[in-house]
Amino acid sequence: xxxxxxxxxxxxxxxxxxxxxxxxxxxxxxxxxxxxxxxxxxxxxxxxxxxxxxxxxxxxxxxxxxxxxxxxxxxxxxxxxxxxxxxxxxxxxxxxxxxxxxxxxxxxxxxxxxxxxxxxxxxxxxxxxxxxxxxxxxxxxxxxxxxxxxxxxxxxxxxxxxxxxxxxxxxxxxxxxxxxxxxxxxxxxxxxxxxxxxxxxxxxxxxxxxxxxxxxxxxxxxxxxxxxxxxxxxxxxxxxxxxxxxxxxxxxxxxxxxxxxxxxxxxxxxxxxxxxxxxxxxxxxxxxxxxxxxxxxxxxxxxxxxxxxxxxxxxxxxxxxxxxxxxxxxxxxxxxxxxxxxxxxxxxxxxxxxxxxxxxxxxxxxxxxxxxxxxxxxxxxxxxxxxxxxxxxxxxxxxxxxxxxxxxxxxxxxxxxxxxxxxxxxxxxxxxxxxxxxxxxxxxxxx
Numbered sequence: 031x032x033x034x035x036x037x038x039x040x041x042x043x044x045x046x047x048x049x050x051x052x053x054x055x056x057x058x059x060x061x062x063x064x065x066x067x068x069x070x071x072x073x074x075x076x077x078x079x080x081x082x083x084x085x086x087x088x089x090x091x092x093x094x095x096x097x098x099x100x101x102x103x104x105x106x107x108x109x110x111x112x113x114x115x116x117x118x119x120x121x122x123x124x125x126x127x128x129x130x131x132x133x134x135x136x137x138x139x140x141x142x143x144x145x146x147x148x149x150x151x152x153x154x155x156x157x158x159x160x161x162x163x164x165x166x167x168x169x170x171x172x173x174x175x176x177x178x179x180x181x182x183x184x185x186x187x188x189x190x191x192x193x194x195x196x197x198x199x200x201x202x203x204x205x206x207x208x209x210x211x212x213x214x215x216x217x218x219x220x221x222x223x224x225x226x227x228x229x230x231x232x233x234x235x236x237x238x239x240x241x242x243x244x245x246x247x248x249x250x251x252x253x254x255x256x257x258x259x260x261x262x263x264x265x266x267x268x269x270x271x272x273x274x275x276x277x278x279x280x281x282x283x284x285x286x287x288x289x290x291x292x293x294x295x296x297x298x299x300x301x302x303x304x305x306x307x308x309x310x311x312x313x314x315x316x317x318x319x320x321x322x323x324x325x326x327x328x329x330x331x332x333x334x335x336x337x338x339x340x341x342x343x344x345x346x347x348x349x350x351x352x353x354x355x356x357x358x359x360x361x362x363x364x365x366x367x368x369x370x371x372x373x374x375x376x377x378x379x380x381x382x383x384x385x386x387x388x389x390x391x392x393x394x395x396x397x398x399x400x401x402x403x404x405x406x407x408x409x410x411x412x413x414x415x416x417x418x419x420x421x422x423x424x425x426x427x428x429x430x431x432x433x434x435x436x437x438x439x440x441x442x443x444x445x446x447x448x449x450x451x452x453x454x455x456x457x458x459x460x461x462x463x464x465x466x467x468x469x470x471x472x473x474x475x476x477x
Contacts, residue, residue, distance in 0.1 A: 034070070037086040043075040058317075068095075080206050081180035088178070088466060095469045096148075096206050121147045127305035136217035136304055137169045143309045144317070147210060152201045153425035153470075154377045156384065158223075158273045158307065161250040161363035163215055167198035167375055168367075172211035177204065178466035196457045199377025200447075201424065201470040203454070204461045222281025223307035224299030226270040227261065232291055233268050233340045237333035239287045240361055244331050248363040251275040252284055256336065258343045259356040261295075266344045271358075272299055273307060314356070315388070322389040322399070324406045325422025326414045327382035331361060338412050346405050353402060354390040357409055359383070378448040384423040385413055421446045424471055446471055 038045050046053050047070055057067065069092060072083040087094050124143035130136055138157040140150045150157075155166020163169070172186040175193060183205075185194035196204050228236065233256075240254060248254075253273035261267035270288055274281035278301040282289060289297070315321070328335070339357050347355050364381055372379045387409045389402050410417035419441045421427060447454055451473075458465075459475035 037070075037082065040082050041072065041079055043079050044073040046071040046073070066095075074208075077174065077176055077182045077208050080176040080208055081182065084176065084178060084206070084466070085180045088464075093468070094466055096202060096467075123147060123150070123308060124305070127308050130214055131217065131219060131303060131305045134216055134219070135214040137212050137214050138163050138166045139308060140166075141308065142311050142315060143305070144312060148207055149202070150425060151210060152197055152199075152207065154199055154423065155425075156360070156362075156367075156423065158253050158362075159215075159275065160367055161248065161252065162275060162366065164366045164370060165377065166212075167377055168370060169212045169214070170198060170210060171213050172209075173197060173207050174209040175205040175207050178462045178464065182208075192457055193461060195374075196376050196454060196461075198375035199450070200454055200457075200473065203458060203467050203470065203473045205467065217275075217304060219303050220277070220301050221304050221307050222272075222274040222276060222278045222299065222301055223310060224272060224302070225296070225310065226272060226288060226294065226299055227296040228268045228270065228291060229293065229295060230266045230268055230340060230344070233258075233337055234333055235291055236268060236270065236288070237331060237336045240331045240359075241333060242287075244361065247365075248361065249274075249284060250363050250366060253360075253362045254285070254288070255361060256359040257356060258336075258340050258358075260344075260347050260354070264351075266340075266347075267295060268340070271310065277301065315390075319390045320392070320394045320398070322391070322402045322406060322428045323386055323426045324410050324417070324428060325384055325386045325424075325426035326410045326417050326420045327380070327384055327422045328359075328413065329382050331359065331383065335413055339409060342409055342412055346408065350401065350405065352392050353398075353405065355405060355409075356388040356390075358386050358388065360385065372449070376447070376450050376454055378446060378450060380448065384426065385410075386422070386426045418442075419445045421471075427471075447473075452476075 053071070072079065074080050074083060084094065122143065123139045123145050126147060127136070127139055127143065136159060138155055138159045140155065140157045151166040151170060157166065172184060173194070175183050175185050175197065177183060183190050183193060185197060187194060193204060197207065236256060240256065243254070251274055253271070255271040257269040257271055259267065259269065272281070272285055272288070274284050336359060343355050343357050360383060368379050368381050370379060387406045389406060391398050391402055407417065414420045421442055424446055444451060454473050455476040458473045463475050465472060465475065
């Protein structure tokens, strides 16, 4: 396609350029610091539009980003001077949860409702129901993918099975997914969930309980995330984000040791609809802020590490009042997730728990980013000793440079994909040899 005019004639959806009145709004993302000034923004209506946009971008030498929910702080859904595709597959989990629960159905769907279905799924997809049902990719039974050549492929266990393997954990490296077909599970409308707020000295007792639960075998129905941050008024606090797939009576009984801790600053746990439970963290990460995330994995819960992180978060928060620092330890059963043979999907199934340093800051400047990275490095190095090779859960990572076609170092690549990296590189060579898709953890094609 030789020019923009011919692109517009062939395109069914809306095309927005810098001169269009809707251009600024088309760039908006969850993380303000991930917004980039695209040369062209294409709101696609169907797979033909995706094909047309991909071919136009390649003909014009434009780098490509694909926006689903726009929830990536590293800018994976934005591009500077490139082309951006808004795909029909860009539903949010709030859309899926709200529609499915009306029919008594659910699947693993993340922990923030305004996260996009596509990004979370292709990167693995942990959520409150992971202990019971596994990852989001474990529910995926078919996907429609438009690859770099513009060809539309159906990927499933019986069609293009190698591509189906790759997209389940290989992220956005292989094409634009325009349709996901998921297996759903029967679900009662109500669950038990909420936030329990405790004073900082409770950390030792909280983590002793978590360690005991983990050693004895966490219930597949429970989640107990430990959150370290400053609460309202800037007061240090420990927050327990609790979830139990059952009644309030069952949930309170399951979490009884936590509720017996004294003093409890606030108990906001109650029976609620499942789709509401998935909004509990929404207010903590609103749209429009500047965000930086860094995940590292731990082999098991650790009271010693949690206490050190608690003290460091409070000290760093006091020294940087313009930067809001949160550190989350995610605890849920991994038995179901890792009952899937590791060679089944591209996702690297290592039996470790995720943690994430989540930073929100006021001003998007190089100096602010430098300070934020220093804070994150201090926290993650406390957790794992040397965080460079421990990339944790890839969907939580901001370390990719947003304006460059970045390929992870060999050390980081091995840490993320493990034994799957060689096969992923061969499939990258097959489906995207020119690295048209290079905005996430970009896989280098095999030589």
